[in-house]
Structure formats: C-alpha cells, structure tokens
Amino acid sequence: MTLEFKLRNQTEAGGRRAQLVLPHQTVETPVFMPVGTAGTVKAVPQDVLETLGAQIILGNTYHLYLRPGHEAIRRMGGLHRFISWPRAMLTDSGGFQVFSLSALRKVSDEGVRFRSHLDGSSHFFTPEHSMDVQIALGADIAMAFDECTEYPAERGRAEESLRLTMAWARRSLDHFRAHREEVVWHEELGGKTQSLFGIVQGGMYGDLRRESAERLVEMDFDGYAIGGLSVGEPREATLEMISEVLPLLPKDKPRYVMGVGYPDEIEQYARMGVDMMDCVLPTRAARHGLLFTSEGRLNIKGKKFAEDQGPPDPECNCMVCRRYTRAYLRHLMHSGEALSGTLNSIHNLAYYLEIMQRVRASLEPAPEVPSQAGSA
Numbered sequence: 581m582t583l584e585f586k587l588r589n590q591t592e593a594g595g596r597r598a599q600l601v602l603p604h605q606t607v608e609t610p611v612f613m614p615v616g617t618a619g620t621v622k623a624v625p626q627d628v629l630e631t632l633g634a635q636i637i638l639g640n641t642y643h644l645y646l647r648p649g650h651e652a653i654r655r656m657g658g659l660h661r662f663i664s665w666p667r668a669m670l671t672d673s674g675g676f677q678v679f680s681l682s683a684l685r686k687v688s689d690e691g692v693r694f695r696s697h698l699d700g701s702s703h704f705f706t707p708e709h710s711m712d713v714q715i716a717l718g719a720d721i722a723m724a725f726d727e728c729t730e731y732p733a734e735r736g737r738a739e740e741s742l743r744l745t746m747a748w749a750r751r752s753l754d755h756f757r758a759h760r761e762e763v764v765w766h767e768e769l770g771g772k773t774q775s776l777f778g779i780v781q782g783g784m785y786g787d788l789r790r791e792s793a794e795r796l797v798e799m800d801f802d803g804y805a806i807g808g809l810s811v812g813e814p815r816e817a818t819l820e821m822i823s824e825v826l827p828l829l830p831k832d833k834p835r836y837v838m839g840v841g842y843p844d845e846i847e848q849y850a851r852m853g854v855d856m857m858d859c860v861l862p863t864r865a866a867r868h869g870l871l872f873t874s875e876g877r878l879n880i881k882g883k884k885f886a887e888d889q890g891p892p893d894p895e896c897n898c899m900v901c902r903r904y905t906r907a908y909l910r911h912l913m914h915s916g917e918a919l920s921g922t923l924n925s926i927h928n929l930a931y932y933l934e935i936m937q938r939v940r941a942s943l944e945p946a947p948e949v950p951s952q953a954g955s956a
C-alpha cells in the first residue's frame with residue numbers, strides 16, 4: 581500500500597472533503613502543511629504542532645541532504661524518528677532550493693550541478709539521486725525532481741524547462757518504483773511504502789500546464805502537485821493556472837498546490853478542489869512580527885500595541901491568544917527575545933490550521949435526514 585484517497589464529498593464548486601491514508605497518519609483533507617525546512621518547523625516544538633492539530637509537515641530535501649546528511653538520517657531510523665514526529669511527512673524534491681539558494685548552478689539533461697549555500701562544496705543532483713535521498717529520509721510522500729520555472733519566463737524558456745521537468749518526472753518515477761521498498765520503515769509498518777507525486781510545471785502558459793498535467797497523469801503518479809506558483813506572478817495568474825490544471829487531474833488522487841499562500845488564498849483553493857497546500861508564510865511572517873488575525877494582518881511591532889492588554893486575536897482560541905497580550909508579544913519582538921518567534925509562529929499556524937478545519941467542516945456531506953421522524 582502506498583496511499584489511499586477516500587473521497588467523502590465533493591461540492592459543485594469542486595471542493596473536496598476526503599481522507600488521505602498515509603503510512604504514518606490518516607490526514608483529513610483539505611489540509612494545510614506547516615513547513616519544517618531543516619527538520620523543524622522554525623521555533624515551534626513538535627508537541628506543540630500536535631496540539632495545534634498539524635497532521636502532516638514538510639521536510640526539505642536540499643537542506644537535510646547538506647546537513648546532517650540523508651545517510652545519517654537513514655541510520656537513525658529515518659526522518660520521523662530523527663525529529664520525533666509520529667504523524668505524516670512530505671519531502672520536496674530539493675529542486676526548488678537548488679534553484680533558489682545554491683550558487684553556480686549548471687543544468688544539463690542529466691541533472692544539476694550546484695554549490696552548497698553553506699560551505700561552497702560542489703554537488704550533483706539527478707532525478708535518481710533526489711529519489712535516493714528522499715527514500716533515505718523516508719517521508720510518507722516524496723516529490724518528483726523538477727525544475728521550478730522562474731517568473732517571468734519567455735515561452736521558449738518555459739517550453740524548454742517543461743521538457744526537462746517531464747523527462748525528470750519519468751526518471752524519478754522509474755527509479756522510485758525500483759527502490760521504494762528500501763525505505764527504513766518498510767517492514768516495521770507491514771510492507772507499506774512511500775508515495776511519489778508528480779509536479780505540473782509550464783510557467784504561466786495554460787496550454788503548457790495542460791500538457792504537463794496530461795503527460796504526468798499518463799505516467800500514473802500516486803498524487804499530483806502544481807508547482808512553480810507563488811513565484812512573483814499576479815494572483816489572477818496563480819488562480820488561472822490552478823483552474824486550468826485541476827479538471828485534468830484524476831478525481832481519486834490527491835492534489836497539492838505547492839508554496840501557497842495567504843489565508844484567504846488557501847481557503848479559496850481548497851474550495852476549488854485543492855487537497856493539500858504548504859507555505860512558509862505563517863512562520864516566516866511570524867518571525868517578522870506579522871500576525872494573521874480575524875481582524876486582518878497585524879504588525880505586532882506597532883507602537884499602538886505598547887500597552888494593549890487584548891489577546892493577539894480576540895476570535896482565536898489558540899494557546900497564545902488564551903494566555904498572552906499584544907503588549908507582551910510586542911515587547912518580546914522589540915527585545916529580540918527568542919520566545920517572540922515561537923509565540924507568533926504558534927498563533928499564525930493555529931490561524932492557518934483553523935481555517936482548514938472550518939473549510940473541512942463546510943465541505944462535509946449533508947447529514948442524512950430521516951425520511952420519517954418519530955415513527956419509533
């Protein structure tokens with residue numbers, strides 16, 4: 581078994597309420613996935629993530645490959661055990677960070693040579709190598725190695741990038757299928773294996789996006805992601821690309837839009853039929869003092885909060901809003917205290933997870949009404 585996708589309900593607008601059964605966790609979807617770049621959702625301990633209701637978190641292949649190294653993590657029982665996270669995990673392919681963080685990249689059909697952003701050492705990533713690293717890390721879901729097309733990109737450049745991504749998807753899948761049983765928890769979990777998702781690219785060209793989706797569906801991945809969005813394009817373009825792709829994806833497999841977005845965006849996309857999303861925004865913004873609240877965005881650094889005794893968000897019931905004041909969060913931020921990032925991040929994640937909780941509730945199938953009441 582790789583994964584099971586149990587569709588419970590679908591609305592006319594496309595929104596889906598489902599369960600994604602993964603080796604380490606049955607994930608209720610639509611779901612927001614906090615990003616745990618280097619084996620940690622920055623500043624937030626794992627037990628707190630559990631309390632907040634996080635069902636699945638991301639690990640970052642590029643970062644973990646460089647430090648502490650995927651072989652070290654495999655020797656320690658895989659990523660779940662290493663970071664003490666019993667619920668589901670997903671690793672990205674490393675492609676996005678290779679293209680955004682590393683220096684002196686050289687892309688060929690074979691793969692990408694790059695220099696580490698940590699120490700300048702030289703590395704070569706191929707689709708096969710990305711699969712080997714992700715199998716060693718052992719997340720529930722791995723991602724095909726792709727090239728994230730930059731924005732803006734000329735048509736010729738987007739076509740060439742897509743050609744590469746499609747060839748790499750094929751190689752990722754072949755290598756993954758040949759080695760998926762090597763994951764460290766394979767026997768312990770009764771023969772379960774990881775799943776592999778393909779990634780739709782194509783820049784901001786609808787026809788390229790459709791071609792990409794159709795070709796990936798032919799290859800028959802366990803799930804499908806839409807990548808290369810939230811890279812600086814206007815929001816209408818993001819929406820248009822998602823709308824182009826969703827109808828082409830199989831109904832009985834999970835759909836994941838990578839790297840989005842603002843609170844209203846994740847709600848909107850979930851209602852269109854996106855099952856999974858991830859974004860660094862809630863935690864990154866938190867570390868800069870930006871809180872997402874029911875009253876809009878709140879910059880906690882503001883002088884007007886200096887003696888504000890109210891909770892960060894009066895509508896929020898998270899452990900931060902129940903206990904601390906805006907004045908205190910402002911003070912922590914101004915003093916450069918480590919607790920600042922932690923408390924701000926916990927609230928923002930709670931806010932994002934609560935949105936998805938609400939969306940899931942609204943997508944539940946209508947309760948069955950007994951045809952005859954009171955006949956007992």
Ligand SMILES: [Zn+2]
Pocket residue numbers: 892893896897898899900901902926927928930931
């Ligand atoms: Zn809160």
